[in-house]
Amino acid sequence: MPYTLKEIADFIGAELHGDPACRVDSVASLAQARNGQLTFLGNSRLSRLLPESRASAVILSASEQPRCRTNALVSGNPYVAYVKAAQLLHPPPGFMPGVDANAVVHETARIAPSAFVGPCAVIGERVRIASDAYIGPGSIIGDDVEIGRGSRLVAGVTLCHGSVLGERVLLHPGVVIGADGFGLANDAGTWLKIPQLGRVVVGNDVEIGANTAIDRGALEDTVIEDGVKIDNLVQIGHNVRVGAHTAIAGCAVIAGSVTIGRRCMIGGASALSGHIEIADDVVITGMSGVPNSITQAGTYSSGVPVMENPTWRRNMVRLKHLDELARQVRRLEQALALVQTRLDAGE
């Protein structure tokens, strides 16, 4: 849907240099944008591309504006301004409200007239689906689930009984929310299942990626606070609490009963051990292992970077004996001190 540059400038709070009536209908990268498209310059390393851009308009910082030969939208934060413009030009797909004839909806479910339920979706007993919600095809909604206004389950999402979603929650295909936590007690060599009686409660404006699983609490609830963003194939155990506006990248593993603070960033393929607490504003870089609580904001890491294979082999053999090496160094230090003493004594 096309907008004028005047409309876009007003929406994103940018200063327009150029033709306010010029219309753009989509965004593209600086190198690929053509006439009728909007682009941005967020990184000065790309400013050499600016003079040749065929875009109808470029979002950029004031310092870059003199080199721009087309319409310019000057912003203090060109990247954020660009994202807002992209959201305006590319809204989520609309839908016709209503329950598809091939959906299976229990008679006790309450579905807002403005909501959509797709084909082969199954809606359980006493489910409540609020206005403007979109339940994509093949989604399965267990009994007593609540789905807030404007939430969107793209397709093939499973919400187990009692799960609660806030407003504008976006769930990608294959997400499973509210499966039983991994709660087991060992009884003389066999495992007893601990009934998982809590729920999963998801706040507003949460996005969860494809095939991610979030388990229900054992006794109390698993809680995902407002604005949390979770990537694909992430595992979140029972009783976890993820603080508001925290982001968790792909294939991270959050074991049971972990509490993560607000505005944290958890890198991909990281693993947090059970029953620990992570403070607000903690950054865990990718592939890190976190065995203990982190009480101070900051950046933490433990991923081991690749080496050429023969080097790695030699180093790993040494790593297995690192404690011995450190003791050997300590002994050397002591022996050398003795030598120095003897030498000082004029032996």
Next chain:
Amino acid sequence: MPYTLKEIADFIGAELHGDPACRVDSVASLAQARNGQLTFLGNSRLSRLLPESRASAVILSASEQPRCRTNALVSGNPYVAYVKAAQLLHPPPGFMPGVDANAVVHETARIAPSAFVGPCAVIGERVRIASDAYIGPGSIIGDDVEIGRGSRLVAGVTLCHGSVLGERVLLHPGVVIGADGFGLANDAGTWLKIPQLGRVVVGNDVEIGANTAIDRGALEDTVIEDGVKIDNLVQIGHNVRVGAHTAIAGCAVIAGSVTIGRRCMIGGASALSGHIEIADDVVITGMSGVPNSITQAGTYSSGVPVMENPTWRRNMVRLKHLDELARQVRRLEQALALVQTRLDAGE
């Protein structure tokens, strides 16, 4: 469903101190339990909460009983006794037997009258579903699958052709059993697919978590023995055998042709390389890499714990040169020995 304390004490084998006719209907944590609920004290660090508990009854050890001001159920293993009581008070949800009108069942499938098949489930040719089994909505059961008595596929589970489930198997949403293993042969730079002709055979009392995948065998079967418990997002390759009562935590990766013993515990995000054997009673802690067979029971680890990012950066640079460091230390040791010799010789 409420039970009297007498009934519960008998069921869990505990000694009742208090009112045998008192009824409880659910369990809760020591801090949260209220009147009508049962709780437990499993950890002496929480015994300070005992006097204030508002629970109707507490399961605890004999040594804690004197401080209990409400009904007490004294057990030698309060935690296991609690889990048994929780199972009694919170059984899995019941269901009305029958095949939902929106299920799609092949005419050659044999489904016990006491079993349930939910809406949008698809049941293939010659499938056999035993009594009291529950096939949740959206589950897809391939041809020639056998599902044992009392097994429960919560929702959206896929069992590929020929898979065999024992009795009381519990599969959470998104589980995929029997997809082709990753069997490839390199033919002058391109990959040839090796037909995957085995099955997956799952024993009794196995639980498998959300979005976990277990591949069929290449020639023989992939086998999950009785009582195995597998968490979410676990990958189990072709030809793997997992021994009875082993537990595997979230996001672990078991490569092809691995044999794991009985009563092992495989930590979350661990990875086992292909074609190795793990003895009985082995514990692998979280995020460990296991490149070779483990022949002795015991606990094994290799996860690297996080450090503050600048420290990590410095240490990783050194790790890349660890072998050189060890050689340097050896040379120092030799040089120092020479110095000592010279000093002893009175040079």
Next chain:
Amino acid sequence: MPYTLKEIADFIGAELHGDPACRVDSVASLAQARNGQLTFLGNSRLSRLLPESRASAVILSASEQPRCRTNALVSGNPYVAYVKAAQLLHPPPGFMPGVDANAVVHETARIAPSAFVGPCAVIGERVRIASDAYIGPGSIIGDDVEIGRGSRLVAGVTLCHGSVLGERVLLHPGVVIGADGFGLANDAGTWLKIPQLGRVVVGNDVEIGANTAIDRGALEDTVIEDGVKIDNLVQIGHNVRVGAHTAIAGCAVIAGSVTIGRRCMIGGASALSGHIEIADDVVITGMSGVPNSITQAGTYSSGVPVMENPTWRRNMVRLKHLDELARQVRRLEQALALVQTRLDAGE
């Protein structure tokens, strides 16, 4: 389906020693094969089993042939020859063309008469499904998707809008292609969603394992080139390009905007950081972390192998102080040099 040894020898390009009219109907391992079956000897460690094999024929190398007491198919590459014979004897299951009565197909979709659409599959607007394609039960195909000739979606596969599959693509259950990439911009502490406008384009002869997720591009496309093989539970971020004939093992994580070359092998549970390039013919062994580009073909590793737990504990404490240890060694070296100088000076 049975074939004569003459037919098989011709198909796989092997030299037949024995009865050309002998028929076999299936393959099995050397130890398990019986009369009527074909097996192979690919590994000289198993040649002791050769004389006792009850197989009707064995594929083997010329040097092993003298010890073979049954029909022999001599090949320069017995393993590849075996795989070709197994493909001949065990083709993928056939199917009756047509759209199942319980599928939900949009009126604007174009489905070839020789294709199959299974029960509870949902086909969106303007979808194009080519000849001989198989869309298994419960699969969900978004708007404007194209599926090439002979591709097979086993069951429960989700293709989001605009995804493109080539010919003979094989997708296992739970695969999600084209979900939004994890594109976020931080706006004063909250996350703005960056619209994900690219597609996923998958080449010919690609196989993708159960519950793997491949995200659509942000502005341009995510591309999986011809002949790529991807295992289960793999995460591939937005804008990634995977070069032809590369294989990626289970639970690997490829972050956004990574370019992987041709004929690479990425080990299981490995993680590649965003915005890096991997050259052609690179092998990454399992559980490795790749933070930077790799510009040279070769084998690279960083997985840490398990140790007994007490050893690991001691070594990890030392690893946290490895930089200090290296500095300590440097100081020792300097102090020793000084001692040597004093000694040489005859102090």
